[in-house]
Amino acid sequence: xxxxxINNLTKIYNGSEVMVKAVNNISLSFEQGEFAAIVGPSGSGxxxxxxxxxxxxxxxxxxxxxxxxNIGGLSASKLIDFRLKNIGFVFxxxxxIPVLTAKENVEFIxxxxxxxxxxxxxxxxxxxxxxxxxxxxxxxxxxxxxxxxQRVAVARALASKPKFVLADEPTANLDSKSTETLLDIMEExxxxxxxxxxxxxxxQRVVNKARRVxxxxxxxxxxxxxxx
Amino acid sequence: MKRSFIMxxxxxxxxxxxxxxxxxSIFFALFFAIIMRAFQLGTYDHMINQAIESFTGxxxxxxxxxxxxxxxxxxxxxxxxxISSVNKIDNIKIAVPRVESFxxxxxxxxxxxxxxxxxxxxxxxxLSDPENRIVKYKFTPEIVESILNEIDLPEKQIELLKANxxxxxxxxxxxxxxLSLDKKLEKKLFPIxxxxxxxxxxxxxxxxxxxxxxxxxxxxxxxxxxxTLVLIGAGYxxxxxxxxxxIRGVVKIISPELDNKLVYMTLENAQEFFSLGNRVTSLNIxxxxxDDMLRTQNELKQRIQGDHFAVKNWExxxxxxxxxxxxxxVGGVIFIGILYFIVLFGIIGTVLMMIAERKRELxxxxxxxxxxxxxxxxxxxxMLFLGLIGTLGGLIASAPFVxxxxxxxxxxxxxxxxxxxxxxxxxxxxxxxxxxYFFWQGAIIMIMVLFACYIPLRRVRRMQVITALRA
Numbered sequence: 001x002x003x004x005x006i007n008n009l010t011k012i013y014n015g016s017e018v019m020v021k022a023v024n025n026i027s028l029s030f031e032q033g034e035f036a037a038i039v040g041p042s043g044s045g046x047x048x049x050x051x052x053x054x055x056x057x058x059x060x061x062x063x064x065x066x067x068x069x070n071i072g073g074l075s076a077s078k079l080i081d082f083r084l085k086n087i088g089f090v091f092x093x094x095x096x097i098p099v100l101t102a103k104e105n106v107e108f109i110x111x112x113x114x115x116x117x118x119x120x121x122x123x124x125x126x127x128x129x130x131x132x133x134x135x136x137x138x139x140x141x142x143x144x145x146x147x148x149x150q151r152v153a154v155a156r157a158l159a160s161k162p163k164f165v166l167a168d169e170p171t172a173n174l175d176s177k178s179t180e181t182l183l184d185i186m187e188e189x190x191x192x193x194x195x196x197x198x199x200x201x202x203x204q205r206v207v208n209k210a211r212r213v214x215x216x217x218x219x220x221x222x223x224x225x226x227x228x
Numbered sequence: 229m230k231r232s233f234i235m236x237x238x239x240x241x242x243x244x245x246x247x248x249x250x251x252x253s254i255f256f257a258l259f260f261a262i263i264m265r266a267f268q269l270g271t272y273d274h275m276i277n278q279a280i281e282s283f284t285g286x287x288x289x290x291x292x293x294x295x296x297x298x299x300x301x302x303x304x305x306x307x308x309x310x311i312s313s314v315n316k317i318d319n320i321k322i323a324v325p326r327v328e329s330f331x332x333x334x335x336x337x338x339x340x341x342x343x344x345x346x347x348x349x350x351x352x353x354x355l356s357d358p359e360n361r362i363v364k365y366k367f368t369p370e371i372v373e374s375i376l377n378e379i380d381l382p383e384k385q386i387e388l389l390k391a392n393x394x395x396x397x398x399x400x401x402x403x404x405x406x407l408s409l410d411k412k413l414e415k416k417l418f419p420i421x422x423x424x425x426x427x428x429x430x431x432x433x434x435x436x437x438x439x440x441x442x443x444x445x446x447x448x449x450x451x452x453x454x455x456t457l458v459l460i461g462a463g464y465x466x467x468x469x470x471x472x473x474x475i476r477g478v479v480k481i482i483s484p485e486l487d488n489k490l491v492y493m494t495l496e497n498a499q500e501f502f503s504l505g506n507r508v509t510s511l512n513i514x515x516x517x518x519d520d521m522l523r524t525q526n527e528l529k530q531r532i533q534g535d536h537f538a539v540k541n542w543e544x545x546x547x548x549x550x551x552x553x554x555x556x557x558v559g560g561v562i563f564i565g566i567l568y569f570i571v572l573f574g575i576i577g578t579v580l581m582m583i584a585e586r587k588r589e590l591x592x593x594x595x596x597x598x599x600x601x602x603x604x605x606x607x608x609x610x611m612l613f614l615g616l617i618g619t620l621g622g623l624i625a626s627a628p629f630v631x632x633x634x635x636x637x638x639x640x641x642x643x644x645x646x647x648x649x650x651x652x653x654x655x656x657x658x659x660x661x662x663x664x665y666f667f668w669q670g671a672i673i674m675i676m677v678l679f680a681c682y683i684p685l686r687r688v689r690r691m692q693v694i695t696a697l698r699a
Contacts, residue, residue, distance in 0.1 A: 084597025
C-alpha cells in the first residue's frame with residue numbers, strides 16, 4: 001500500500017541574486033513499512049525533499065500525496081493538524097521540549113491529539129521502555145545523553161501512531177554505540193509495528209541498515225536501490 | 229490545558245535571573261506607584277476631610293446670590309418646609325444650618341478679622357464637631373520644661389516633646405500619637421501631663437451667649453478662657469453689629485487656615501448679633517455616600533432650588549481645593565505613567581529575548597503538530613505568570629505600608645510643613661486606605677503585560693516553521 005506518492009516535485013529558492021533549484025522534478029513513492037534512506041552530499045536537496053514530504057516546506061511545483069491527500073493544497077492550520085495525525089519527526093538536534101520530562105515529551109503529542117490520560121500514560125511508558133528508557137521516564141532532556149535524547153525523540157515520533165516517520169540526519173550528533181542502538185530500535189519498531197521510516201542521511205551506518213537507498217544529487221534522484 | 233500551564237510555569241524559570249529581574253522591575257514599580265498614589269490620595273482625603281467633611285460639608289444650600297456675593301444680606305429663611313424637603317433625600321447624612329460672616333475681633337491688646345460662625349450646637353457635632361476639639365492640654369515652653377524636669381524620658385520622646393512645644397491638644401490619645409508613646413510611657417507621662425498641662429476650656433451650652441475661639445486665633449489675640457471678646461461687624465440690611473462675648477473655650481481646628489480666624493457662637497446668638505431673625509447663610513450637608521454627591525445635588529436642586537436657593541457642591545464653592553488636588557494628581561499620574569512606561573519596555577525586552585532564544589523550539593512544537601493558537605496560549609500564560617508574580621508581590625508588599633501609613637500619618641517638618649500650613653492644611657500625609665487606586669495599579673500592570681503579549685502572538689502567527697527550525 002502506498003503511503004506517500006510524490007509527483008514531479010520541484011523546489012526553487014529565490015535568493016537575492018541567484019535562483020537555486022534545490023529539488024528538481026522528483027517523482028517517488030513509498031510503501032507502508034519501508035525503511036528507506038535518502039542519501040547524498042551536502043546541498044544535494046535531501047533535507048529539502050524531506051521537509052516537503054513532512055509538510056514543513058511548500059513545493060514550487062508538483063504534488064505530494066499522503067494517503068491520497070495532496071498536502072500542498074492544505075491550509076497552514078490544516079497542515080499542522082495533518083502532521084499531528086500522520087507524520088512523526090525525528091530531528092538531527094533531537095529538539096525535545098526542554099521543560100518536559102522524557103515521558104511528558106512523549107505524552108505531549110498524544111495530548112495534542114486529545115488522547116485520554118490513561119492511554120497517554122500506558123503508551124508513553126511502553127514506547128520509552130521500547131527505546132530502552134523505561135528507567136528514565138522522569139528525566140528532563142538536559143539530564144539525558146545525546147543518544148538517550150534521540151531515543152526519546154523516536155518514542156515521541158511514534159507516540160501519535162503516524163503513517164510514517166521522517167528522520168533528518170538522526171545519527172549526526174551521536175557516537176557509534178548510540179547510533180547502533182538507535183538504529184536497532186528503529187529497525188525493530190519498523191518491523192514490529194510496520195511503520196514507514198524515511199531517513200535523510202549521509203551516515204554509512206544508516207545506509208547499511210536501510211532496505212531502500214535513494215541517492216539524490218543536485219536535486220535529482222540519481223539512483224533508487226531496494227535491498228532485501 | 230493543565231500541560232499548557234505547567235509548560236508556561238517551567239518556561240519562565242528556565243532563565244531564573246531574567247525572570248527575577250523582570251518580576252522585580254514590576255514589583256518595585258508597582259510598590260512605589262502604590263505608595264506614591266496612596267500618599268497623594270491620602271493627602272487629598274485629608275485635605276477634603278479638613279476643609280470639606282469637617283467644616284463646609286459636601287453640599288451647601290445657599291441664597292442664590294450668596295455664591296457670588298457672600299454678604300450677610302444674602303442669607304435665607306431657615307423654614308420647616310426647607311428642612312422637611314432636605315430630609316426627604318436618602319443620601320443626606322446631616323444638614324447643619326450656619327450663619328457665617330466676617331467681623332473684627334479684639335481683646336483690647338490685639339485685633340483681627342475673624343470668621344464668626346453661628347452653629348446649632350447639637351447638629352454641629354456631626355460636622356465640625358467643635359465639642360470634640362476643645363483644647364484640654366497645652367504645651368507651653370514653661371510646661372514642657374517643667375515636665376522634662378519632673379520625669380526621665382527617652383531621647384526620642386524628649387525631642388518630640390520639644391518639637392511639639394506651643395501645641396495644644398484636645399485629647400490624651402492625640403498626645404500619645406504625637407509623642408510616639410507606648411503603654412508604659414503613657415502610664416508614666418499622662419498623670420504629669422494632666423497635672424501640669426491641663427487647660428480649662430468649655431463647650432457652648434444651648435443658650436450660651438459666649439463664644440469659642442480657635443487656638444491660633446486665641447494665641448494671636450492673647451485671649452484666654454474667661455476673657456471678653458469684642459466683635460464689630462455689619463448686620464442684616466446694614467444694621468451695625470457690635471457686642472462683647474465671654475470666651476468659654478478654645479478649639480483646636482485641624483486646618484491651620486481656619487484655626488487662625490474662627491469664632492464659634494450659638495446659631496441664635498449669631499442671628500441676634502447680625503440681626504438676622506430666622507435667617508441663616510448656609511445649610512451645610514454631609515453625605516452617606518460621597519461618591520453619589522452629584523446625584524444628591526441634582527435631587528436637591530429639583531426639590532428646593534427654585535428662584536431663591538442655590539445648591540452647590542464643594543467643588544463649586546471651593547474650586548481652589550479642587551484645582552489644587554487635580555493639578556497635583558495629574559503630576560502624580562504622569563510620574564507613575566513614566567514609571568510604568570519604563571517597566572513596559574523592560575517587559576517587552578524580556579518578551580523579545582524569550583521569543584528570540586526559543587525560535588527553534590517554537591518551530592519544533594508547530595512542526596510536530598501543536599497549533600499556533602495553543603502555542604500562543606502557552607506564551608500568553610508565561611507572560612501572565614511573569615506579570616502576576618511581580619504584581620501580587622508588589623500588592624502584598626505594599627499592603628502593610630498602606631495600613632501603617634494610614635494609621636500613622638507621616639508628619640511633615642521644616643519647609644514642607646510650612647508650605648502645607650501656608651496653604652491652609654495640617655502638615656500630615658496619611659496613606660489612603662485600600663480603594664480602587666490600589667487594585668488599579670495591579671490592573672494597569674496586567675494590562676501592560678497583555679499589551680506586551682501582542683509581540684509573541686504576532687511572532688507566532690507569522691512564524692514560518694521551516695525558517696524557525698533552521699534558527
